[in-house]
């Protein structure tokens with residue numbers, strides 16, 4: 213099935229759904245999204261062909277969101293992108309081919325439990341952390357035996373640099389997995405893993421952007437302390453993290469070996485690395501991944 217013929221629905225149209233929608237639509241070349249969620253036209257000839265067109269997307273938000281601030285509500289952002297919107301989750305379940313579930317885990321299954329609806333979709337993709345395939349299948353088998361896929365994405369999808377892993381439920385075909393891969397590879401990297409590893413990835417890459425933002429902020433603080441202006445310190449700290457990550461990805465070398473290369477005997481860098489060790493940086497980051505993974509395990513129970 214070609215992605216260009218699929219109608220994608222979003223139940224829960226907030227941060228994660230918008231990251232995915234934005235990533236997909238920015239690839240289309242019709243819009244460019246700025247950090248304040250405003251959009252501007254881009255000449256389509258200057259961009260690579262995208263995976264989906266705005267009219268292939270249908271985003272749902274509860275009516276109360278519209279009533280609260282109709283001009284600037286969640287759905288207004290989608291409308292500015294040219295996507296279709298509704299305040300009925302039933303519309304999404306009854307009219308879309310592939311439905312992306314992106315409400316908070318505590319709102320499942322209430323956000324999709326409606327008596328007597330005619331679920332049309334052929335695939336449910338859940339990005340809800342901690343909600344298991346078993347729980348998803350229990351809900352969707354009630355309706356129409358809809359196959360389910362559980363994905364753990366991250367918000368870096370917004371800038372096309374996301375990390376996503378997924379696990380398939382019963383009766384999910386290889387062709388449907390290709391749709392999931394194409395969807396998430398359009399906004400980063402994606403691979404299939406056993407469900408037993410999903411919460412570990414939640415701790416590593418789902419929550420991970422927050423760890424790295426904290427590190428960038430702290431590096432920037434260090435720069436400011438040593439006399440660099442804030443704007444330059446943050447920009448250079450962010451480029452530093454991006455560059456070091458590219459070294460790891462492009463060379464395939466172990467990070468410790470790359471670190472060795474920049475630690476000359478008795479030099480500045482090994483002196484700084486000693487400070488990191490005294491502050492337990494590595495142990496703290498390992499504990500952060502563990503704590504987030506354990507939290508995701510608890511949420512699934």
Ligand SMILES: NC(=O)c1ccc[n+]([C@@H]2O[C@H](COP(=O)([O-])OP(=O)(O)OC[C@H]3O[C@@H](n4cnc5c(N)ncnc54)[C@H](OP(=O)(O)O)[C@@H]3O)[C@@H](O)[C@H]2O)c1
Nearest residue numbers: 224225226227228314315316317323339340341365367418
């Ligand atoms: N953000 C991340 O970095 C990240 C990473 C990995 C996984 N996830 C997963 O992605 C999911 C969404 O997270 P998020 O950060 O995007 O949350 P979010 O920004 O709060 O988005 C969820 C949206 O769903 C709306 N909503 C509430 N009840 C609804 C209903 N009954 N039907 C339809 N929409 C409803 C919310 O409206 P209100 O604001 O009015 O409640 C909100 O706009 C979560 O399950 C999370 O575990 C997120």
